[in-house]
Amino acid sequence: MSELASRVERIIDRATVHESIEVYASSGTEVEIRAYEGRIENLARASSSGIGVRILREGPAGARVGVAWAGSLDDDAVERAVLEARDNSRFASPDEFTTFASPDGVRPASLELRDDAVRTTPLDDKIALVLGVEQLARHAERIRQVESANYSDYEIETVIGSTNGIRASSTRTGAFLSVEAIASDSSGDQTGWGLVAGRGPGALDPTRVVADAVSRATRLLGARKPPSMRTTAVFSPRSTATLLAIVGSALSGDAVVRGRSIFAGREGVDVASTVVSVVDDPTDSRHFGASNYDGEGIACRRNVLIEAGRLNGFVYDTVAARRAGTTSTGGAVRGGIASSPSAGCRALQLLPGDEDGQAIIRSVGTGVYVESVSGVHSGVNPISGDFSVGFTGLMIRNGELAEPIREATVASTLQRMLLDVTLVGSDLEWLPGLAAGQTIAINGVSIGGA
Amino acid sequence: MNDALVDAEVVGRVLAAAQRRGGDFAELYVEDRETRSALYDQRRVEALSSGHDRGAGVRVVVGDTTGFAHTADLSERGLLAAAEAAASVARGGGGGVREVALEPLRRYATAYEESPETVPKGHSVKLMQLADDVARGEGGSITQVQVGVGGSTRHVLIANSEGLFVADQQVRTRLSVSCVAEGDGGMQTGYRPTAGTAGFEILDDDQVADVARGAARQAMTKLMARPAPSGDLPVVLASGSGGILFHEACGHGLEADAVAKSASVYAGRVGERVASPLVTLVDDGTMAGQWGYLAVDDEGHPGSRNVLIENGVLTDYMWDYLRARSAGRPSSGNGRRQGYQYLPMVRMTNTYLLAGESDADEIVAQTPYGVYVAQLGGGQVNTTTGDFVFGMTAAFLIEGGHITTPLRDCNLIGNGPTILQRVDAVAGDFSMGGPGTCGKDGQQVPVGTGQPTIRLSAVTVGGTAS
Known part of the structure; x- marks a missing residue:
């Protein structure tokens, strides 16, 4: 048992007879290196650890939960957190559905989410990697400047334990390489951002991250505002992943039981076109969001949420599941020690179709290619479904990518867009984040421009 | 919580260690933050949460390069280790131990009356219930009300190799109301926050009711909304x-x-x-x-x-x-x-x-x-x-x-x-x-x-x- 796990055991032992306790502890290290103009701009190294404690007390009208957290595993900090969580529980409203997760007999997938190279690779090699990327991008054609090139990695151990018998322990690593390039010509500047991610530095392809950033920046040179129109939009894999993550937030069983989802009460209904199948599968190790356990220490599993356009179900944590009269799907997510579990997706994908991105552009013929989107947090309302985001991209003419466009919006509603998907690409990319993405085509969106 | 997060002498030794291998500038930033938050949803107090975070960040600047390390360990040993890690960017630099002459500590503090940590927890609950009542009272189409309230007190101690030595206490308080209204055309949302660099005294009943009313009306008004041009x-x-x-x-x-x-x-x-x-x-x-x-x-x-x-x-x-x-x-x-x-x-x-x-x-x-x-x-x-x-x-x-x-x-x-x-x-x-x-x-x-x-x-x- 790791040091952290035995620490958690000792905290669990502090529960009194009248209460349940759940402890979420994490401990990790990270490195971040930023390069600029041939030198290291910042080099940051850190280790950190902390705990989140929840204490639950049963009563005649239901259970009450109190929460506390500390950014440290010091005895004093832990002691205070336990006392505060206990005190906070007195103020919660009793609720018949409130409970902690209990083991449900499902065995976790045995995914290897750790790459020891994060620890064993010398710092100098990581520095060389990011300096190399910065230099490669800076010397690319039509690139005026590299705003920054970044390498970062982490290793984090997470332990969840409770008096209900939950014991979940896992260690994961991650490594990221990104670069932001500025392309320039007589029309002005454009930026392009490249990012690759993996479990360790060996998985990061420096050539690809540079090529991505450079092509995104240079192909936008000379971009203009398009006229306003209603047309077909082809979303790039990256834009599709953004869209899918928003759809995923409405597939949270927690949002559904709180009456805050466009999908509430629509199970069994055709909510999307038949080419759309949405799966949340944290047991697929290729997905960056893969995980053995969910945020309550229950085994993660594959959940088919939309099947050939029909709404199949939602992801649930333990409490939302009880409110809905069902059981947890292993769908609890939590944002770290300071946050309580809630239902959410973590490894979404659209099941791939038959055609690749180029073929989709060809068959669409005329429309816009949405390369990257902005203003997602300000322009998308997952409760009403209103969808309006800024984008940069290219016109599609005669089945090919044509002139670049910028300063435009693409708008519809989430409900409409799902029904209007006409093609889903085969070109699935395992992007970092909670959704993978591929090229898709959506009919009848509104483009806001001149 | 007193503001002597770290002793002045220790601060001096950490800054000296940070520049042991050279460097044009070194800084120690120490923080102790208490956070309180509460969430009210579907007419229930979901949970109150208390958080405590403390630690220090050390940065060392050598030419155009910044080295940085942070630690949750505020003992002299922990701080020195962070200083050492931050200093490692100054490779092969000349350096040597430098004395840092700290100015007398300058103290700052937010003016507040009711600290987010000591305000009775029951008071937060009452404010959230008030907001919920007012929002629902605006109309039957309001189907969901969510209220969040909380605050934080942040003590910081900042010292650098140029002698700067400053302590500050920052208090912030925030309340927000989110509403969902439901009509024939589906659901619409309203959201209003209020906040200040101050204590809970800014959350008087009138202010809270005002925020709740604003959030509810925003959601209800949008039920009649048509698509924007x-x-x-x-x-x-x-x-x-x-x-x-x-x-x-x-x-x-x-x-x-x-x-x-x-x-x-x-x-x-x-x-x-x-x-x-x-x-x-x-x-x-x-x-x-x-x-x-x-x-x-x-x-x-x-x-x-x-x-x-x-x-x-x-x-x-x-x-x-x-x-x-x-x-x-x-x-x-x-x-x-x-x-x-x-x-x-x-x-x-x-x-x-x-x-x-x-x-x-x-x-x-x-x-x-x-x-x-x-x-x-x-x-x-x-x-x-x-x-x-x-x-x-x-x-x-x-x-x-x-x-x-x-x-x-x-x-x-x-x-x-x-x-x-x-x-x-x-x-x-x-x-x-x-x-x-x-x-x-x-x-x-x-x-x-x-x-x-x-x-x-x-x-x-x-x-x-x-």
């Missing part, structure tokens, strides 16, 4: 609806880090006309009580009032200490960080447009057709191109000089330098808008914005109606 239109922004426009259209581009890397459309343009002559833009850290207020920034330099654009002419950028130092000028007090785990960056505080001379009602009356925005949401900008988006969460059509039909949510998009030229009317009715959270490079900091009623002659509205 799409394309270029005149846009009138109501007083206090969101100086977020200026925050995105030019604020980020006036941050010295973006400027220094030529990643801003405003780089090299001081003294030039960059906006309509009606635009005078200020960033002001000295507004006591405001959400973006700071007595000192996170590098220990006093917040200040900085005029960025005066009558349309670019007058200055915002600065952190190191960039100011290399430019041979004082810091403008804009070096901020989310917490001890982060390096400081140039950030805004309270950014606002000064009042003009037009009459707000006249501005609407003189607009034949356009969009009236009562409330803006968030936004995002690409500082290099100047292209930015900002969302509207409460808006109406203007037809024949009158505010008419409510519109559904959507984004507006524009280019900063172009939009600044299109400010063609500025009213005298200045007010600050709601509290905001600004994200940059993964760090979130509290910011304020403000503006009077203004009109933009044309902005691209990203709706679906043709």
Whole structure:
């Protein structure tokens, strides 16, 4: 048992007879290196650890939960957190559905989410990697400047334990390489951002991250505002992943039981076109969001949420599941020690179709290619479904990518867009984040421009 | 909690260790933060949460390179280890132990009456129930109300190799109400926050009821909303609806880090006309009580009032200490960080447009057709191109000089330098808008914005109606 796990055991032992306790502890290290103009701009190294404690007390009208957290595993900090969580529980409203997760007999997938190279690779090699990327991008054609090139990695151990018998322990690593390039010509500047991610530095392809950033920046040179129109939009894999993550937030069983989802009460209904199948599968190790356990220490599993356009179900944590009269799907997510579990997706994908991105552009013929989107947090309302985001991209003419466009919006509603998907690409990319993405085509969106 | 987070002698030894291998500048930033939050949803107190975070960040600057390390271990041993890790960027540097002569400790503190930690927990519960009652009382179409309330007290101790030695105590309090209204056309949402750099005394019953009413009405009004238009239109922004426009259209581009890397459309343009002559833009850290207020920034330099654009002419950028130092000028007090785990960056505080001379009602009356925005949401900008988006969460059509039909949510998009030229009317009715959270490079900091009623002659509205 790791040091952290035995620490958690000792905290669990502090529960009194009248209460349940759940402890979420994490401990990790990270490195971040930023390069600029041939030198290291910042080099940051850190280790950190902390705990989140929840204490639950049963009563005649239901259970009450109190929460506390500390950014440290010091005895004093832990002691205070336990006392505060206990005190906070007195103020919660009793609720018949409130409970902690209990083991449900499902065995976790045995995914290897750790790459020891994060620890064993010398710092100098990581520095060389990011300096190399910065230099490669800076010397690319039509690139005026590299705003920054970044390498970062982490290793984090997470332990969840409770008096209900939950014991979940896992260690994961991650490594990221990104670069932001500025392309320039007589029309002005454009930026392009490249990012690759993996479990360790060996998985990061420096050539690809540079090529991505450079092509995104240079192909936008000379971009203009398009006229306003209603047309077909082809979303790039990256834009599709953004869209899918928003759809995923409405597939949270927690949002559904709180009456805050466009999908509430629509199970069994055709909510999307038949080419759309949405799966949340944290047991697929290729997905960056893969995980053995969910945020309550229950085994993660594959959940088919939309099947050939029909709404199949939602992801649930333990409490939302009880409110809905069902059981947890292993769908609890939590944002770290300071946050309580809630239902959410973590490894979404659209099941791939038959055609690749180029073929989709060809068959669409005329429309816009949405390369990257902005203003997602300000322009998308997952409760009403209103969808309006800024984008940069290219016109599609005669089945090919044509002139670049910028300063435009693409708008519809989430409900409409799902029904209007006409093609889903085969070109699935395992992007970092909670959704993978591929090229898709959506009919009848509104483009806001001149 | 006393403010002697770390002994002065230990501070001196840590700074010396940080420069053992050389370095032009070393800094120790110690933070102790208590957080309290509570959530009320579906007429239930879901949970109260208490958090405590403490630790220190050490940075060492060698030439153009910054080394940084942080630790949650505030013992001398822990701090020295962090100093050593931060110093390792100074490879093969000359160095040697340097004495740091610290100034006498300068102390700052937020003025507050009721600390978020000691306010009775039952009081938070009462405020949330009040908000819920008021919001639901606005109409039967309100089906969901969620109330969040909380606050934090942050003690910081900042010392650097130039002798700066500062302690600050920062208290912040926040309450927000989210409502869902349901009608024949589906669900709509309303959201209102209120917050300040102050204690719970700012949350009096009237204020809380006001916020709740505003959130409920926003959701109910939108039940009758029709899709927003799409394309270029005149846009009138109501007083206090969101100086977020200026925050995105030019604020980020006036941050010295973006400027220094030529990643801003405003780089090299001081003294030039960059906006309509009606635009005078200020960033002001000295507004006591405001959400973006700071007595000192996170590098220990006093917040200040900085005029960025005066009558349309670019007058200055915002600065952190190191960039100011290399430019041979004082810091403008804009070096901020989310917490001890982060390096400081140039950030805004309270950014606002000064009042003009037009009459707000006249501005609407003189607009034949356009969009009236009562409330803006968030936004995002690409500082290099100047292209930015900002969302509207409460808006109406203007037809024949009158505010008419409510519109559904959507984004507006524009280019900063172009939009600044299109400010063609500025009213005298200045007010600050709601509290905001600004994200940059993964760090979130509290910011304020403000503006009077203004009109933009044309902005691209990203709706679906043709």
